[in-house]
Amino acid sequence: MGNEDAEIVRRCRAGDERAYRELVDRYRRQVYSMALRMLRREEDAEDVAQETFIRVFRALDRYDPARPFAAWLFTIAARLCIDAIRRRKLSPVSLFQRDAETLEERTIEVVDPGPGPEELTSREEEERRAQTLIDSLPPHYRIVVMMRHQQDLSYEEIADALRLPLGTVKARIHRARALLKSRLEGRTS
Structure with a gap:
């Protein structure tokens, strides 16, 4: 755990209300963004984000x-999202759906000379195709893919967070990738 997080958590445990606010401010946007990508509805994402911090x-x-x-926090958020999906029988997660803040950041990031409009359009189309494939994954594969590739968690962190054996996490990610590959090859054939 980073020194800053460790200090904030220590202060929270001591009852420092400002430390609680710091933790929320530090992770609120990331938790909400992850929940929005998984649940696709702002109200549901807000509910999950709030429940996560509670x-x-x-x-x-x-x-x-x-x-x-961070791994512990995102695990709680991911489990709440999975529970919400099960309760509401929502359609699958979208890793590439972006909220207004993310689009704004993306625009700022593309200030320097970079890819042209054709390349950006091509990338967006690739993202949509990839998202369609990711949406088709079963939830137990989808969550490990999200934690690995969206949250950049290590296999060990995912295993700890989901309370799964390390081998199970590796197997799920491997199977998810194989499933995605076979579905992608099926589309291009």
């Missing part, structure tokens, strides 16, 4: 500082 604060005394705080 559960985090209630469970801070059970948090193990030897583990990365």
Whole structure:
């Protein structure tokens, strides 16, 4: 866990209300963005983000500082998203759906000379095709793919977060990639 997170968590455990606000401010946007990508509805994403922080604060005394705080936080958020998907029987997750803030950031990032409009259009089309394939994954594959590729968590962090054996995480990611590859090859044939 980063030194800043460790210090903020220590202050939260001591009852410092400003530290609670710092944790929320530090991770609110990322948690909301992940929930929005998985749930596709702003209201549901807001509910999950709020519930995530409520559960985090209630469970801070059970948090193990030897583990990365962000992985623990995103695990709680991911589980709440999966529960919401199960309850509402929502359509699959969208990794590439972007909210207004993300689009704004993306515009700022493309200030320097970069790819032209044709290349950007081509990339967006590739993202849409990839997203269609990702949407077709079963939830237990989709969540590990999201945690690995969207949240950049290591296999070990995913295993810890989901309380799965490391081999299971590796197998799910491998199977998800194989499934995506076979579906992609089926489309291009």
